[in-house]
Amino acid sequence: MSDARISREAVIKVARLARLDVTTAEVDRLTTQLAGMLEHFADIDALDLGTVAPMTQPYPLVNVMRDDVVVAGLDRDEVLAAAPAAEDGRFRVPPIIGLDS
């Protein structure tokens, strides 16, 4: 890793990955703020973590299967009523294929 903990280019790339449009001013601010945070978070760099097992959950999870019986789901009309656009019982979105973005 370079001395600057995050570059403008990296911030722009991450914003694209996160599907978040950012202005030039936001890129500047985020670069400074994220670099500051990552600098602070470097306190764990010195720890010897080679043999430590990662912990993703506080409680051991087991897969649960419910009984295979029909239960009521959410009301379709109620769900679609909350969508920005719906048509023929489905969510409506702008074109996905055939345009560059």
Place this chain on the structure above:
Amino acid sequence: MNQQSSASSIAESVRRGERTATEILESYLANIDRREKDIHAFNLVTAEQARAMAAKVDADVAAGRDPGPLAGVPIALKDNMCTRGVPTTCSSRILEGWKPPYDATVVTRLAAAGAVFVGKTNLDEFAMGSSTENSAFGVTYNPHDTSRVAGGSSGGSAAAVAAEFAAASLGSDTGGSIRQPAALCGVVGVKPTYGTVSRYGLVAFASSLDQIGPFTTDVRDSALLLEVMSGHDPLDSTSIPQPPLSLMPALDQDVKGLRIGRITDLPAGSDPEIEARLAEAFAALAAAGATIVDVELPSMKYGLTAYYLIAPAEASSNLARYDGVRYGRRVDAPDTNAMYGATRAAGFGEEVKRRIMLGTYALSAGYYDAYYGKALKVRRLISDDFARAYQKADVILTPTSPIVAFPVGAKVDDPLSMYLCDVFTIPTNLAGHPAMSVPFGTGAEGLPVGVQVLAPTLGEATMFRVAAQLERSAPGGAR
């Protein structure tokens, strides 16, 4: 707080027919009318729904039916808990106007117990913050001093109870979002063991850390609410398969023989008055027959780093769902990808964007091992430290917050200094343990101070035993 306004005394008198749920509700609505404009605890006051719920409780009592253990108790809900047909915003523009098609499990359970919902409370957007200043709908002010913050992220819920807008409220706690505002507002706030209260219908922030809990004016009320809310829920795959917690018996037990842990390497930097209150809390427990033991948590100081990598990483994934397709707002664009970017840019506030960026970065190819992967290992170290400490101690005592309620605006331009507010609360979430904040005297400017009781997984009964003793011993006498 006087006995008349505790949730348990309200429920008792309503069940006995001594008071009606309606008259109790109206007195709380009158408090809201009088002071809400200065506090801004609520995103939405649901007075009409509340009146209908109270009328149903009164009809049950009149007909000889028991409305339940929370009969007529006015309760406020943090606005990140789904309420069917009632707007649920997470204090974000991106969900403005959204009406969920279902109720959260906690909402269903409280309603079935006779509770009356007075409104949806303000929060830092998507629960990301420690001051309720990151809300798209404005700041919540501390009822003890309206030039100061109420804490966060559940600042509205804490302020609602402190200002007597509700007898109790619900919050969510991912890194301290119940306990810190409880401390700053002078009320009791509990973060239960991960998995004891269903997260179904709680809008997800960081799923391995989030947990719902109560705010109340006294320790007994928190026990009452937790008994009603806890217990297995098949709709939450992380719900622990066990019956509801039983906490009431613990409240009348003394602390004789309990071992109270004092962290010898506690991160420094707390207000001197807060350190003094903590010392008095230890002394009070010792005087009541407990033994104070020294414990070490050498990895605690790395908690902040682990949390601020893990929580944003999980958040960046959870918040991917706000894409302008299924709910909330959409900014139109010629194609779907452009619509996503524009919708999210317009819908999310600054702090949420910052955390999505941080989390996406920590998870991205080339950086995963250096940041997220390492944070998960530090999480294990902290959990192991606690396991060792709890061989020597039954509970651990710390300050809840290193500082009292700070002036509005004091930290908004410095995200890192805001994050430092959570230094004592974060380790609990990483380990999945229970912890609660109990009011214990005052600090600078006469502002409330909270002492935090930490316990191991499912150690709630012992935690409440100690909390009840702290309440009895708190400066100023029994509340």
